Amino acid sequence: MKFLVVGGAGYIGSHMVQHLLRAGHEPVVADNFSTGYRSALTGGRLVELDIADAPALDRLFADEHFDAVFHFASFIQVGESVVEPGKYYQNNLAATLTLLQAMVRAGVKNFIFSSTAAVYGDxxxxxxDEDHPKAAINPYGRSKWMVEQILEDFDRAYGLKSVCLRYFNAAGADPEGQLGERHxxxxxxxxxILQAASGRRASITVFGRDYDTPDGxxxxDYVHVADLVAAHALAVDYLQAGGVSTAFNLGNGQGFSVQQVIETARQVTGQDIVVGEAPRRAGDPPRLVAxxxxxxxxxxxxxxxASLEQIVTHAWNWEQKYPWH
Structure with a gap:
């Protein structure tokens, strides 16, 4: 099948492109490279565009027939969204609406949306679970929840089918070492943590050790990026088989503490990681588990x-390849 992957040069998008190529599909990548990297593309055709550009989208959809669109082209920094909410509503909400309208004009019926556990708030x-009340506490989470509500309306009005995948903490890297995380x-x-282990930074900071958790x-909930993109492929199969629009939580279903991640990284890397202490950050709940x-x-x-050691090991293999080209 042929798929459009918007934001396909980013962390999760590039792993998605790689997954589709390995499965024998034809991915077309649309990216404006505001945060993505050309070197993260392992194949597929590249169309350099911004999803806020309706004429460019219309031209693309006129030239190509897509079985589905994967959307990874969102800004993701929670703290930045609080300081610059307009940036987040413009890109994550308004530009996504422009993309959805172009899909409707072109008759493209299947949409896989990279959403977030931030829609739930505290x-x-x-x-x-997916029925938990939606009460996002920052513009990032609200922008994603607004898109989810738009998708419900577009299904009713235009028959646009969608799956919203609410990630918990995406982590890790391609098990074969070709790709990894870089922001x-x-x-x-x-x-x-791994940058501290490799010497790229002097230390890492733990924000709060007084939470109501076993180690404070x-x-x-950390979920491996390879498992995330596998879920996206299954979501397309689900829609192709006639599945109704819906949402799914993507996580391991078990939580790991900040201290556990640090200790696991020390074991995997064999490095002593220097840790600094700081007070709690506003808006950090004690537990987020899917x-x-x-x-x-x-x-x-x-x-x-699913194991934390596997996730850390794959991420460490990638970190050791720095600088990436």
């Missing part, structure tokens, strides 16, 4: 790389 209960600036815990540090059973049952998805 959890009322853990593990979090500028980097804000995710695991790559920051926050607990998060209930992924709906994805298991409906999509037939099962994480292959």
């Amino acid at each position: 959890p009322e209960y853990v593990p979090i 500028e600036p980097e804000t995710h815990l695991l790559p920051l 540090t926050c607990i998060r 209930d992924p059973r709906r994805a298991y049952t409906v999509l037939g998805w099962q994480p292959r790389f």
Whole structure:
């Protein structure tokens, strides 16, 4: 099948392109390279465009027939979204609406959306299932939840079918070492820890050791990027088979504390990682853990790389290749 992968030069998008190529599909990558990297593309045809550019999208859809569109072209930094909400609503919401309208004009019926557990806000209960109240506490999470609501309306009005995949903490790297995580600036815990292990940064900071958790540090649900993209492929199969528009949580269903991640990184890397201490950050709940059973049952998805050691090992193999070209 032929797929459009918007944001296909980013962290998860590039792994998606690689997964589709390995499965024998034809991915077309659309990216404006605001945060992505040309060197992250392992194949597929590249169309350099911004999804806010409606005429460019119309030309693309006129020239190509796509079986589905994968959307990875969102800004993802929670802290930045609080300081610059307009940037997030413009790109994550308005530009996505432009893409959806172009799909409707072209008659493209299947859409796989990279959403987030941030739509839930502070959890009322853990593990979090898909029916948990949606109460995002920052513009990043709100922008994603707004798109999810638009997708419900577009299904009713235009028959556009969608699957929203609510990631918990995406982590790890291609098990074969071709691809991995790189953001500028980097804000995710695991790559920051591994940068400290490799000497690219002097230390990492733990924000709060007084949470109501076994070791006092926050607990998060880390899901391997290879498992994430496998779920996207299954989501397309689900829609192609006539599945209704819906959402799925993607996580391991178990949480690991910040301290556990640090200790595992020390074991994997053999390096002493210098750790600094700081007070809690506003808006950091003690526990965020997914209930992924709906994805298991409906999509037939099962994480292959569920152990923290596997996730850290693959990420470390990638970090050791720095600088990337």
